[in-house]
Amino acid sequence: MTERPGIVVTGASGRMGQMLVRTVLGSDKARLVGAVERAGHPWLGQDLGAAMGGADLGVTVTDDPLEAFAKAQAVLDFTAPAATLEFARIAAQARVVHVIGTTGMSAEEIAALEPASRHAVIVRAGNMSLGVNLLVKLTRMVSAALDEDFDIEVIEAHHNQKVDAPSGTALMLGEAAAEGRGVALEDVADRGRDGITGARKRGDIGFTAIRGGDIIGEHDVVFAGAGERLTLRHVASDRSLFAKGALRAALWGQGQKPGQYDMMDVLGLN
Numbered sequence: 001m002t003e004r005p006g007i008v009v010t011g012a013s014g015r016m017g018q019m020l021v022r023t024v025l026g027s028d029k030a031r032l033v034g035a036v037e038r039a040g041h042p043w044l045g046q047d048l049g050a051a052m053g054g055a056d057l058g059v060t061v062t063d064d065p066l067e068a069f070a071k072a073q074a075v076l077d078f079t080a081p082a083a084t085l086e087f088a089r090i091a092a093q094a095r096v097v098h099v100i101g102t103t104g105m106s107a108e109e110i111a112a113l114e115p116a117s118r119h120a121v122i123v124r125a126g127n128m129s130l131g132v133n134l135l136v137k138l139t140r141m142v143s144a145a146l147d148e149d150f151d152i153e154v155i156e157a158h159h160n161q162k163v164d165a166p167s168g169t170a171l172m173l174g175e176a177a178a179e180g181r182g183v184a185l186e187d188v189a190d191r192g193r194d195g196i197t198g199a200r201k202r203g204d205i206g207f208t209a210i211r212g213g214d215i216i217g218e219h220d221v222v223f224a225g226a227g228e229r230l231t232l233r234h235v236a237s238d239r240s241l242f243a244k245g246a247l248r249a250a251l252w253g254q255g256q257k258p259g260q261y262d263m264m265d266v267l268g269l270n
């Protein structure tokens with residue numbers, strides 16, 4: 001029997017980091033071999049299990065990604081854009097699958113992943129859940145079926161600690177809606193209304209972000225026409241669905257050719 005792939009979790013103390021750790025520990029298909037946190041983090045040097053308030057796991061939290069990645073076959077990375085760019089460079093050096101859940105990356109930062117993807121598999125998605133990836137497909141389909149008499153609005157809601165807006169998922173849905181209409185999202189996105197904005201521009205795709213409490217992630221795509229309104233909705237009620245998707249991506253990535261992939265590839269939804 002071949003050994004189960006070794007997994008490193010970056011940002012291991014974070015909301016998603018801890019969920020990823022629990023998901024890997026609960027899987028019989030992968031092993032946890034490393035945990036990375038930012039320089040200066042109070043967990044550095046501690047056993048990860050103890051730092052999380054449980055029994056020792058034999059994994060020491062480190063701020064040295066190169067040392068951690070060298071022992072692994074995949075990295076699950078839900079951190080922040082600058083960190084993710086650095087991890088992509090190191091994952092490429094170590095030839096490990098880099099699963100990127102980090103959102104809020106600029107177009108330039110996304111383009112900067114290209115050199116790394118020549119040497120290693122990168123799977124990146126603003127949302128790793130099956131439901132949202134299906135919603136992306138449905139959004140593209142409905143958008144292609146309706147003309148600009150229907151105004152498209154993407155409304156998202158997340159917890160009060162989220163630092164980026166619109167959410168990565170909202171942007172995926174906006175991209176799908178734009179693709180369905182055969183337009184470029186950057187030409188039609190309306191990402192913040194305040195004051196005397198004037199009437200809505202025909203063909204625009206609008207974004208609204210709600211931030212509050214402990215909301216895990218909710219997304220509506222509204223198609224508002226004259227006399228009727230269609231809403232496609234996804235509600236996440238447990239972060240584990242993102243973590244399970246990320247682990248699935250890490251396992252899928254083993255043996256794939258270097259390059260950039262997304263959850264549509266992993267889930268076979270293309």
Ligand SMILES: NC(=O)c1ccc[n+]([C@@H]2O[C@H](COP(=O)([O-])OP(=O)(O)OC[C@H]3O[C@@H](n4cnc5c(N)ncnc54)[C@H](O)[C@@H]3O)[C@@H](O)[C@H]2O)c1
Nearest residue numbers: 011014015016037038078079083101102103126127128242
């Ligand atoms: N794609 C998805 O399915 C999905 C799902 C949930 C969250 N996210 C995204 O994941 C990211 C993290 O979300 P969160 O709620 O867990 O945030 P969080 O703030 O709880 O966790 C981020 C962690 O990354 C760590 N970090 C930051 N810089 C680092 C560095 N240079 N080296 C190592 N660690 C570093 C932080 O210390 C922190 O522990 C966000 O971008 C969020 O939007 C994506």
Ligand SMILES: O=C(O)C1=N[C@H](C(=O)O)CCC1
Nearest residue numbers: 103126127162167168169217
């Ligand atoms: O909690 C977050 O942050 C989430 N981020 C992703 C996004 O930006 O869409 C996915 C949902 C949760």
